[in-house]
Amino acid sequence: MIAWFSDPTHWTGSDGVFALVIQHLIYSGVALFFACLIGLPIGLYVGHTGRGVVLIAGLANALRSLPSLGLIVLLVILFGPVFTSDMAFIVPSIIVLVLLAVPPIMSGTYAGVAAVDPAAVDAARGMGKRPLDILFDVELPCALPLIFSGLRSATLQIISTATIAAYVSLGGLGRLIIDGRAQNDYYQMAAGAVLVGALALLVDLAIGILSRLTVSPGLTRRL
Amino acid sequence: MITFDAVSKHYRGQTVAVDKLSLTAPSGKLTIFVGPSGCGKTTSLRMVNRLIAPSSGRILLDGEPTDTMDVAVLRRKIGYVIQNAGLFPHRTVAQNIATTARLNGTPKDQALRIAHELLERVGLSSAFANRYPWQLSGGQQQRVGVARALASDPKFMLMDEPFSAVDPVVRGQLQDEFLRLQRDIGKTIIMVTHDIDEALKLGDQVVVLRTGGTLAQVATPQELLARPADDFVADFIGRDRGYRVLGFAEFAKGGVPLGAEPTATLGATPETLRQIATDRWVLVADSMNRPLGWADVDSVKGPLRDGDLNLSGTLAVEGSSLRHVLDAALSSPSGRGVIVGQSGELMGTVTLSHVAEAIEAARTGRMGTQP
């Protein structure tokens, strides 16, 4: 495997490691963006109003039990004829990635907002903060630790599932594993696995750093 | 002045939380709502800044009806202090205090300057300014909560059980400090408590509510103790109200004659003690003449040590109420109550019979001034 990594032709070019890492990050980033766009507002709404708690808990459970590989394959066959070009597998894959990432973001945001000290919210209301100010000045900042933990599991879920989506021709590091399997090249598979693992750990670390920078030390109780 | 004009609150047309409440909380005074749980005291308080909307009736601030005001603007005029302080955990102490000033349009640096001033005002050093709420004790958080309410310098304040989440010792300190603060700032305050002692200690006016949200009595603490309106109020005030009356300032001026008390110091020999003693008990003081305790001449065998002292007697500070003076006399093993000055130095002792005379004099004096 060291031999595989030390071969420079494996790193560069349109199917080299660099290009695959970039693809993996782009697909993951796009999916995460849409998942946040859906999950954050719903989580904030449910947490703020307390309406629909049962609904999002049930939804999160139901989505967790859906097999991601089955879903991707199903959507590729259903949507495949609608699109020409690469979109035939990119769109279904991204939809599944978003679908899997929404529940953790939604639940994390909801749990975070719901866990904000009711006394702090009451004080904010009593001193004359308007509802949107309460949401953005008090509830959101206080919910950040749990939002980040939801974001973290969503991101891991996306990176993991994007790897699987290589099976329906999606680009990214999963290619090395799937193509390696097709060519009976175990070293290429192992290299792909190592790279995906490393990518997941690095992204996880990056989110950890981001959360350390944005969450108030008043909440993390770190000095 | 905060006026309740026939204010009621029903929930879903069924249960009545507050029933046609009419009363006035006078300007610059501390009005206390007190009553058993379910008497609607907190609901009444929260209707003032419209955290709860009244079902009928009006509440007026200095004659201006609140129901037509913009709700956020109304709330910004009124300081709000709650039981668990409700500090923002993600903001520093100084930022927390500055919040209300910022909400009322004060520029940021000025708001932070106000925050630092108020921190000292509520008895916290400026070292606390950059700490976060979790680094503070419950009592300290509550002080910050009070400072935050004061930062916009509101004319009115609402306080919902502000001192009930801390232990009794800290509660006593916070109450004393708050009384001192209120003497300086003279806000128009409504405070809710379930603790009748707190109501009697702090209130200029006490509003007793009964279950179902009806008014039982509005009176000064003295009046409440002397003339409870009915059985409910009498029962709520409790058994030892006769003794409690002694706690009010009018009794303090009664003037109990002070007797000189000879003192010994630690290390004194039994012979010295017997020379000083007027009876079995000798008061022992330190080098600054601050009382340490009583020594029993009959049982001291060698030079006087810490362990020989009887510490059962309480100390009454000069000028404090007859309740404290009486307690000092009752608790002293010699039967002589120890009176000390503001810095703890011995002023003299009082006998139980002198205290009783003073109480008698004050009582007849009080009865005499009755209409």
Next chain:
Amino acid sequence: MRFDWLYRESGRIAELFLWHLGLSVIPVVIGLLLALPLGWLAQRAGFFRSTLLGAAGLLYTIPSLALFVLLPLVLGTRILDPMNVVVALTVYALALLVRTVSDGLESVPPDVIQAANAMGYRRLPRLFVVELPLAVPVIAAGLRVAVVSNVSIVSVAALIGTPQLGLLFTQGLQLRFLTPIIAGIVLCVLLAALLDGLVLFAAKRMTPWQPGGAER
């Protein structure tokens, strides 16, 4: 949907279902058995806590397909060996459950533990008679998550050829044929719901003292 195809293939599908069931359940059972002592250690000692939970978090980060591929390197197994899948899923279940067990033991009210101490319980009897039974609701909640996500992850192993319902997905894509895919998804969801319900039922039977629990 081609029900005639389903009927014809019912024998093979039932076999795949049983494989899927085994691959989902066995790792969670092993994971739980390992997580109980480890979670207990993590809850008791500060050093173990940060190390064990840190390691668990790290393992949980590795994508499933990557773990399936890498395990032969560690175990010396062949790539097609179902043992890789069992070990990988055990690792996930363990990583999740160590934290759950530790949180569960943490959730036991300190008053109860003090009362047990005051009655003279020694450490181990106290663990089995008092702490573990009281930790059941939290542990069961973690167990449900572990079981349900395992059912989903097992199907990924189809990409390296291990027999289970995931093979219906790869087969469906190769044949561009929806019936096996839908059948696979439905069976996966049913299996997840079944196992989830089983854990829920068992937990309720074990905690009759909980509001809404089984009455005896």
